[in-house]
Amino acid sequence: MESSKVIHAIYTDDDVLMAAVKDVRTAKYHIDEVFTPFPVHGLDKAMGLAPTRLAITAFIYGCIGLTVATVMMNFIMIEDWPQDIGGKPSFSYLENLPAFVPIMFELTVFFAAHLMVITFYLRSKIWPFKDAENPDPRTTDDHFLMEISVNNDNEDAITELLKTTGAVEINLVDKAH
Amino acid sequence: MYTLSNKLRTFSFALIILGFIGVVYGFMSSHKSLDEVKTMLATEAAHHGGGSHEVAQATHEVDPHEGHGNAMSHGEDTHADAAHGETAHAEADAHEHHGDAHAEHVQHQLANRPWSALYVAAFFFMMISLGVLAFYAIQIAAQAGWSPVLFRVMEGITAYLLPGAIIVLLIAVASGTIGHYNLFVWMDPEVVADDKLIQGKSGWLNIGWFAVRGLVFIAGWSTYRYFSRKFSIAQDNADDNSNFKKNFRISAGFLVFFIYSESIMSWDWIMSVDPHWYSTLFGWYVFASMFVSGITVIALIAVYLKSKGYLELVNDSHIHDLAKFMFGISVFWTYLWFSQFMLIWYSNIPEEVTYFITRIEDYNLPFFGMVVLNFLFPLLILMNSDYKRVPWFVVMAGVVILFGHYIDIFNMIMPATVGDRWSVGIPEISSILLFAGLFIFVVFTALTKAPLHAKRNPLMKESEHFHY
Numbered sequence: 001m002e003s004s005k006v007i008h009a010i011y012t013d014d015d016v017l018m019a020a021v022k023d024v025r026t027a028k029y030h031i032d033e034v035f036t037p038f039p040v041h042g043l044d045k046a047m048g049l050a051p052t053r054l055a056i057t058a059f060i061y062g063c064i065g066l067t068v069a070t071v072m073m074n075f076i077m078i079e080d081w082p083q084d085i086g087g088k089p090s091f092s093y094l095e096n097l098p099a100f101v102p103i104m105f106e107l108t109v110f111f112a113a114h115l116m117v118i119t120f121y122l123r124s125k126i127w128p129f130k131d132a133e134n135p136d137p138r139t140t141d142d143h144f145l146m147e148i149s150v151n152n153d154n155e156d157a158i159t160e161l162l163k164t165t166g167a168v169e170i171n172l173v174d175k176a177h
Numbered sequence: 178m179y180t181l182s183n184k185l186r187t188f189s190f191a192l193i194i195l196g197f198i199g200v201v202y203g204f205m206s207s208h209k210s211l212d213e214v215k216t217m218l219a220t221e222a223a224h225h226g227g228g229s230h231e232v233a234q235a236t237h238e239v240d241p242h243e244g245h246g247n248a249m250s251h252g253e254d255t256h257a258d259a260a261h262g263e264t265a266h267a268e269a270d271a272h273e274h275h276g277d278a279h280a281e282h283v284q285h286q287l288a289n290r291p292w293s294a295l296y297v298a299a300f301f302f303m304m305i306s307l308g309v310l311a312f313y314a315i316q317i318a319a320q321a322g323w324s325p326v327l328f329r330v331m332e333g334i335t336a337y338l339l340p341g342a343i344i345v346l347l348i349a350v351a352s353g354t355i356g357h358y359n360l361f362v363w364m365d366p367e368v369v370a371d372d373k374l375i376q377g378k379s380g381w382l383n384i385g386w387f388a389v390r391g392l393v394f395i396a397g398w399s400t401y402r403y404f405s406r407k408f409s410i411a412q413d414n415a416d417d418n419s420n421f422k423k424n425f426r427i428s429a430g431f432l433v434f435f436i437y438s439e440s441i442m443s444w445d446w447i448m449s450v451d452p453h454w455y456s457t458l459f460g461w462y463v464f465a466s467m468f469v470s471g472i473t474v475i476a477l478i479a480v481y482l483k484s485k486g487y488l489e490l491v492n493d494s495h496i497h498d499l500a501k502f503m504f505g506i507s508v509f510w511t512y513l514w515f516s517q518f519m520l521i522w523y524s525n526i527p528e529e530v531t532y533f534i535t536r537i538e539d540y541n542l543p544f545f546g547m548v549v550l551n552f553l554f555p556l557l558i559l560m561n562s563d564y565k566r567v568p569w570f571v572v573m574a575g576v577v578i579l580f581g582h583y584i585d586i587f588n589m590i591m592p593a594t595v596g597d598r599w600s601v602g603i604p605e606i607s608s609i610l611l612f613a614g615l616f617i618f619v620v621f622t623a624l625t626k627a628p629l630h631a632k633r634n635p636l637m638k639e640s641e642h643f644h645y
Contacts, residue, residue, distance in 0.1 A: 055562075059560070087525070098515075098518065098519040098522050098523065099519075099523065101515065101519065
């Protein structure tokens with residue numbers, strides 16, 4: 001297997017990083033990853049990442065939660081054992097609806113929130129005993145790292161380009177697995 | 178500078194004239210003699226298959242008396258027996274002379290209709306500009322960075338507050354002085370003479386004190402509006418930020434005054450049409466309604482002015498923010514509507530629950546329909562972030578929200594004044610046209626009085642570049 005090499009360009013300022021991302025994209029090189037210690041506003045747009053669909057999943061999970069609450073209470077309170085509890089009308093779901101609304105609301109929120117968080121964990125591949133994938137510990141504190149995959153032809157060209165973008169450090173890393 | 182186009186001026190005058198003719202027609206056609214009412218009822222009874230409807234009417238009329246008797250026995254233990262005896266006697270009387278009493282009751286309801294239609298429409302447009310004034314004061318007191326490009330639009334809308342609020346108060350007082358107590362039964366001395374419950378409240382509910390309170394509120398709101406507008410315009414050509422600071426201080430002060438006066442105003446101008454009924458969160462509920470209507474109108478007028486090329490600095494993100502407020506406050510309104518309804522439905526205490534029983538029985542479609550208009554529709558339309566940036570989506574949602582909140586005010590006033598004799602016809606639609614025309618004329622005239630861009634506001638640069 002051919003060894004795959006990447007270049008790690010390290011920056012110390014998020015504005016410089018943003019400008020560098022734009023330059024690299026203009027030069028039509030592919031940026032594999034960018035590691036930052038905190039969210040950099042607008043970085044996803046500069047990198048051309050597709051927008052997240054997490055909100056859409058949350059809406060669907062909320063609808064599921066609402067359905068669960070409705071089906072559950074309709075079965076328990078109306079169909080299975082319609083008792084007279086304090087004169088509440090348990091003849092149909094609609095007649096006793098106001099009493100069920102707080103639970104319907106809470107379960108909608110519960111499902112939407114929790115299932116969305118779990119979806120986020122799954123899609124981001126994070127869990128308690130996962131090995132950290134940090135290429136350089138400084139990126140958790142005050143450094144920004146851009147990773148660009150290279151082949152033997154364009155290695156020098158990319159290095160030249162990155163030097164002009166204000167990178168404080170440029171390393172060629174062999175990522176052979 | 179914005180100039181009022183001739184088209185818009187003619188349009189608003191056409192609305193006013195058309196509305197005025199309809200309102201006059203409503204008043205002319207609503208006064209029926211007792212015989213006419215009896216003939217009408219006889220025809221109706223024949224149509225509805227006679228007896229059952231009459232019986233329903235009779236029980237319906239007795240209901241408040243029963244609740245009333247209960248309430249008194251709770252309040253005054255010593256007089257409880259005597260009072261109850263009186264009520265029972267009155268009921269027997271009512272049954273004996275039921276035919277006449279019922280016809281008189283219906284006659285009064287019919288006469289109330291044009292008054293109520295006028296009052297609902299007047300209040301609806303007044304509350305829009307009051308809601309905008311509160312929103313404006315919040316933006317200034319919170320030093321919001323996104324909204325200064327919209328300040329002049331808000332100031333234009335609040336110009337309607339002074340004439341609008343005076344009209345509402347005039348209609349309310351006139352209904353008890355030149356009218357035949359067509360809106361507020363507590364204004365009728367004959368009703369009060371027989372009603373221990375209203376007698377107990379007459380220290381608060383009497384025409385003189387009612388008018389004074391109303392004038393104090395209007396004076397407070399208008400004074401704030403006058404000075405805030407003055408400082409805002411003075412800031413345009415000032416050398417320092419002293420006007421901005423003054424505006425900040427009076428806005429914070431106004432918000433304190435506003436939340437007290439708005440709460441009391443809602444008891445006076447709306448809740449007292451049902452003087453036997455009370456609810457503690459009513460002030461908040463009315464506030465939510467006026468706040469969301471106000472924000473919606475800011476969005477509609479901003480979209481309109483932008484489409485005419487007058488607000489270049491207002492971008493998608495400003496519309497997006499307004500749409501988020503429309504969405505959020507619609508949900509807040511629903512929360513209060515449901516809280517008020519569910520607490521009363523759940524405990525089902527007779528003297529409280531009559532309020533909702535009359536609404537569910539006689540106003541089923543408007544009562545539940547407005548929840549669809551004010552909650553479900555905005556919830557589904559304005560949830561998507563992309564839709565909130567599309568002007569025609571915001572306009573569509575805004576029109577539905579405004580219609581829904583008109584129905585909301587309709588539901589608060591009509592059941593107490595016209596009861597099951599409601600409908601949406603010439604008196605209601607004409608009143609809306611009349612005040613819509615007046616509102617458009619006053620607001621757009623006020624918009625021509627100052628540049629639409631508030632220069633030298635310290636937060637203006639941030640607002641111009643606002644991006645979400």
